[in-house]
Amino acid sequence: GDSVTQMEGPVTLSEEAFLTINCTYTATGYPSLFWYVQYPGEGLQLLLKATKADDKGSNKGFEATYRKETTSFHLEKGSVQVSDSAVYFCALSVGRYSSASKIIFGSGTRLSIRP
Amino acid sequence: GAGVSQSPRYKVAKRGQDVALRCDPISGHVSLFWYQQALGQGPEFLTYFQNEAQLDKSGLPSDRFFAERPEGSVSTLKIQRTQQEDSAVYLCASSSGQESNQPQHFGDGTRLSIL
Numbered sequence: 001g002d003s004v005t006q007m008e009g010p011v012t013l014s015e016e017a018f019l020t021i022n023c024t025y026t027a028t029g030y031p032s033l034f035w036y037v038q039y040p041g042e043g044l045q046l047l048l049k050a051t052k053a054d055d056k057g058s059n060k061g062f063e064a065t066y067r068k069e070t071t072s073f074h075l076e077k078g079s080v081q082v083s084d085s086a087v088y089f090c091a092l093s094v095g096r097y098s099s100a101s102k103i104i105f106g107s108g109t110r111l112s113i114r115p
Numbered sequence: 116g117a118g119v120s121q122s123p124r125y126k127v128a129k130r131g132q133d134v135a136l137r138c139d140p141i142s143g144h145v146s147l148f149w150y151q152q153a154l155g156q157g158p159e160f161l162t163y164f165q166n167e168a169q170l171d172k173s174g175l176p177s178d179r180f181f182a183e184r185p186e187g188s189v190s191t192l193k194i195q196r197t198q199q200e201d202s203a204v205y206l207c208a209s210s211s212g213q214e215s216n217q218p219q220h221f222g223d224g225t226r227l228s229i230l
Binding site: 032034045049086091096098103104105 | 157216217
Protein backbone atom coordinates (compact mmCIF):
# COMPACT_ATOMS: atom_id res chain seq x y z
CA GLY A 1 0.00 0.00 0.00
CA ASP A 2 0.90 3.67 -0.12
CA SER A 3 3.32 4.79 2.58
CA VAL A 4 5.81 7.42 3.67
CA THR A 5 9.08 6.82 5.50
CA GLN A 6 10.92 9.72 7.03
CA MET A 7 14.03 10.28 9.05
CA GLU A 8 13.60 9.50 12.71
CA GLY A 9 14.24 12.21 15.20
CA PRO A 10 14.84 14.00 17.28
CA VAL A 11 17.17 16.19 15.26
CA THR A 12 19.05 18.88 17.17
CA LEU A 13 20.98 21.60 15.34
CA SER A 14 22.58 24.91 16.14
CA GLU A 15 21.10 28.12 14.76
CA GLU A 16 22.21 28.87 11.17
CA ALA A 17 23.06 25.22 10.50
CA PHE A 18 21.98 23.46 7.28
CA LEU A 19 18.97 21.17 7.62
CA THR A 20 18.02 18.04 5.72
CA ILE A 21 15.16 15.76 6.72
CA ASN A 22 14.96 12.70 4.50
CA CYS A 23 11.67 11.37 3.17
CA THR A 24 10.93 8.52 0.78
CA TYR A 25 7.58 7.24 -0.37
CA THR A 26 5.82 4.26 -1.92
CA ALA A 27 2.72 4.95 -3.95
CA THR A 28 0.58 3.64 -6.76
CA GLY A 29 -0.08 6.17 -9.45
CA TYR A 30 1.29 9.69 -9.25
CA PRO A 31 1.05 11.14 -5.76
CA SER A 32 1.14 14.73 -4.64
CA LEU A 33 3.78 15.25 -1.97
CA PHE A 34 3.66 17.52 1.06
CA TRP A 35 5.56 18.70 4.08
CA TYR A 36 3.42 19.66 7.06
CA VAL A 37 4.71 21.34 10.22
CA GLN A 38 3.34 21.29 13.76
CA TYR A 39 4.70 24.05 15.99
CA PRO A 40 4.46 23.57 19.77
CA GLY A 41 0.87 24.03 20.91
CA GLU A 42 -0.43 24.59 17.39
CA GLY A 43 -2.23 22.60 14.73
CA LEU A 44 -0.85 21.05 11.58
CA GLN A 45 0.06 23.54 8.86
CA LEU A 46 0.96 22.92 5.26
CA LEU A 47 4.57 24.02 4.75
CA LEU A 48 5.03 23.22 1.06
CA LYS A 49 3.88 20.87 -1.65
CA ALA A 50 4.77 19.49 -5.08
CA THR A 51 2.30 17.84 -7.42
CA LYS A 52 4.48 16.30 -10.14
CA ALA A 53 7.95 15.00 -10.79
CA ASP A 54 10.78 17.55 -10.65
CA ASP A 55 8.52 20.19 -9.08
CA LYS A 56 10.15 22.12 -6.25
CA GLY A 57 8.01 23.29 -3.37
CA SER A 58 9.27 26.17 -1.26
CA ASN A 59 8.13 28.30 1.66
CA LYS A 60 9.76 30.20 4.55
CA GLY A 61 13.23 29.26 3.28
CA PHE A 62 12.42 25.54 3.17
CA GLU A 63 12.60 23.60 -0.09
CA ALA A 64 11.84 20.08 -1.27
CA THR A 65 12.09 18.58 -4.78
CA TYR A 66 9.82 15.78 -6.04
CA ARG A 67 12.24 13.08 -7.24
CA LYS A 68 10.37 10.31 -9.01
CA GLU A 69 13.50 8.29 -9.85
CA THR A 70 14.46 7.98 -6.18
CA THR A 71 10.89 8.27 -4.81
CA SER A 72 12.09 10.99 -2.45
CA PHE A 73 11.00 14.40 -1.21
CA HIS A 74 13.74 15.56 1.17
CA LEU A 75 13.21 18.78 3.12
CA GLU A 76 16.10 21.28 3.20
CA LYS A 77 16.82 24.69 4.65
CA GLY A 78 20.09 26.53 4.33
CA SER A 79 20.10 28.31 7.69
CA VAL A 80 17.72 27.27 10.45
CA GLN A 81 16.38 29.52 13.20
CA VAL A 82 15.20 28.80 16.72
CA SER A 83 11.65 29.50 15.51
CA ASP A 84 11.90 26.49 13.16
CA SER A 85 11.75 24.14 16.16
CA ALA A 86 8.71 21.94 15.49
CA VAL A 87 7.63 18.49 14.32
CA TYR A 88 7.81 18.01 10.54
CA PHE A 89 5.66 15.47 8.68
CA CYS A 90 6.25 14.24 5.16
CA ALA A 91 3.01 13.19 3.48
CA LEU A 92 1.39 12.17 0.22
CA SER A 93 -2.01 11.97 -1.36
CA VAL A 94 -2.98 9.74 -4.26
CA GLY A 95 -5.93 10.93 -6.19
CA ARG A 96 -6.78 13.22 -9.00
CA TYR A 97 -7.72 16.07 -6.68
CA SER A 98 -5.90 16.66 -3.41
CA SER A 99 -8.94 18.41 -1.93
CA ALA A 100 -10.81 15.10 -2.11
CA SER A 101 -8.00 12.65 -1.31
CA LYS A 102 -6.90 11.31 2.04
CA ILE A 103 -3.40 12.23 3.16
CA ILE A 104 -0.93 9.55 4.24
CA PHE A 105 1.60 10.86 6.74
CA GLY A 106 5.03 9.77 7.87
CA SER A 107 5.68 9.38 11.58
CA GLY A 108 7.16 12.86 11.98
CA THR A 109 10.60 14.26 12.78
CA ARG A 110 11.05 16.49 15.82
CA LEU A 111 13.48 19.32 15.14
CA SER A 112 15.08 21.37 17.92
CA ILE A 113 17.29 24.37 17.17
CA ARG A 114 19.77 25.60 19.80
CA PRO A 115 20.45 29.36 19.97
CA GLY B 116 -14.85 31.35 11.37
CA ALA B 117 -11.31 31.88 10.22
CA GLY B 118 -10.22 28.28 10.60
CA VAL B 119 -11.35 24.75 11.41
CA SER B 120 -12.70 24.64 14.94
CA GLN B 121 -12.82 21.48 17.04
CA SER B 122 -14.40 20.91 20.42
CA PRO B 123 -13.74 20.00 23.08
CA ARG B 124 -9.97 20.57 23.05
CA TYR B 125 -9.54 17.92 25.73
CA LYS B 126 -11.78 15.03 26.71
CA VAL B 127 -11.25 12.52 29.48
CA ALA B 128 -13.57 9.53 29.65
CA LYS B 129 -13.71 6.24 31.50
CA ARG B 130 -13.36 3.03 29.56
CA GLY B 131 -16.73 1.95 28.26
CA GLN B 132 -18.23 5.43 27.99
CA ASP B 133 -19.41 6.95 24.72
CA VAL B 134 -17.84 10.20 23.47
CA ALA B 135 -18.72 12.71 20.74
CA LEU B 136 -16.20 15.02 19.11
CA ARG B 137 -17.27 18.03 17.07
CA CYS B 138 -15.74 19.68 14.03
CA ASP B 139 -16.77 23.03 12.53
CA PRO B 140 -15.09 23.29 9.11
CA ILE B 141 -14.22 26.50 7.34
CA SER B 142 -17.43 27.99 5.99
CA GLY B 143 -18.25 26.76 2.50
CA HIS B 144 -15.74 23.91 2.52
CA VAL B 145 -17.16 20.89 0.76
CA SER B 146 -14.62 18.27 1.81
CA LEU B 147 -14.16 17.17 5.42
CA PHE B 148 -11.72 14.60 6.78
CA TRP B 149 -11.14 12.99 10.17
CA TYR B 150 -7.72 11.70 11.23
CA GLN B 151 -6.44 9.95 14.36
CA GLN B 152 -2.98 10.81 15.70
CA ALA B 153 -1.50 8.50 18.30
CA LEU B 154 1.27 9.85 20.54
CA GLY B 155 4.53 10.22 18.64
CA GLN B 156 3.00 9.18 15.32
CA GLY B 157 1.69 10.86 12.21
CA PRO B 158 -2.04 11.31 11.68
CA GLU B 159 -3.92 8.37 10.17
CA PHE B 160 -6.98 8.74 7.97
CA LEU B 161 -10.34 7.74 9.42
CA THR B 162 -13.09 8.98 7.12
CA TYR B 163 -14.01 11.49 4.40
CA PHE B 164 -17.17 13.47 3.63
CA GLN B 165 -18.10 15.37 0.53
CA ASN B 166 -20.92 17.64 1.68
CA GLU B 167 -23.23 15.32 3.69
CA ALA B 168 -22.15 12.15 1.89
CA GLN B 169 -19.64 9.89 3.63
CA LEU B 170 -17.63 8.70 0.64
CA ASP B 171 -14.84 6.83 2.40
CA LYS B 172 -14.88 5.26 5.85
CA SER B 173 -12.17 2.73 5.23
CA GLY B 174 -9.97 4.07 8.03
CA LEU B 175 -12.46 3.67 10.87
CA PRO B 176 -10.79 1.08 13.14
CA SER B 177 -13.96 -0.65 14.32
CA ASP B 178 -17.74 -0.45 14.28
CA ARG B 179 -17.51 1.48 17.56
CA PHE B 180 -16.49 4.51 15.49
CA PHE B 181 -19.18 6.45 13.69
CA ALA B 182 -19.09 9.82 11.92
CA GLU B 183 -21.82 12.00 10.49
CA ARG B 184 -22.25 15.32 8.74
CA PRO B 185 -26.01 15.56 8.30
CA GLU B 186 -26.26 19.07 6.82
CA GLY B 187 -22.96 19.14 5.01
CA SER B 188 -21.32 21.48 7.48
CA VAL B 189 -20.61 20.49 11.11
CA SER B 190 -19.41 16.94 11.62
CA THR B 191 -19.42 14.72 14.68
CA LEU B 192 -17.18 11.73 15.34
CA LYS B 193 -18.69 9.37 17.88
CA ILE B 194 -16.87 6.58 19.65
CA GLN B 195 -18.97 4.05 21.53
CA ARG B 196 -17.78 1.87 24.41
CA THR B 197 -14.39 3.55 24.46
CA GLN B 198 -11.23 1.51 24.99
CA GLN B 199 -7.79 2.63 26.18
CA GLU B 200 -6.37 2.22 22.68
CA ASP B 201 -8.75 4.97 21.52
CA SER B 202 -6.62 7.52 23.41
CA ALA B 203 -5.22 9.85 20.73
CA VAL B 204 -5.60 13.29 19.20
CA TYR B 205 -8.46 13.41 16.72
CA LEU B 206 -7.91 15.89 13.91
CA CYS B 207 -10.46 17.34 11.54
CA ALA B 208 -9.52 18.92 8.21
CA SER B 209 -11.57 20.68 5.56
CA SER B 210 -10.93 21.71 1.99
CA SER B 211 -12.75 23.86 -0.51
CA GLY B 212 -14.12 22.31 -3.68
CA GLN B 213 -14.46 18.69 -4.58
CA GLU B 214 -12.36 18.79 -7.72
CA SER B 215 -9.44 21.02 -6.91
CA ASN B 216 -5.93 20.97 -5.56
CA GLN B 217 -6.76 23.23 -2.65
CA PRO B 218 -4.99 22.15 0.53
CA GLN B 219 -6.61 20.59 3.57
CA HIS B 220 -6.80 22.95 6.55
CA PHE B 221 -6.45 21.27 9.92
CA GLY B 222 -8.04 22.10 13.25
CA ASP B 223 -6.09 22.00 16.52
CA GLY B 224 -7.59 18.62 17.38
CA THR B 225 -9.33 17.02 20.34
CA ARG B 226 -7.05 15.17 22.73
CA LEU B 227 -8.97 12.13 24.01
CA SER B 228 -7.76 10.26 27.07
CA ILE B 229 -9.45 7.03 28.11
CA LEU B 230 -8.86 6.00 31.71
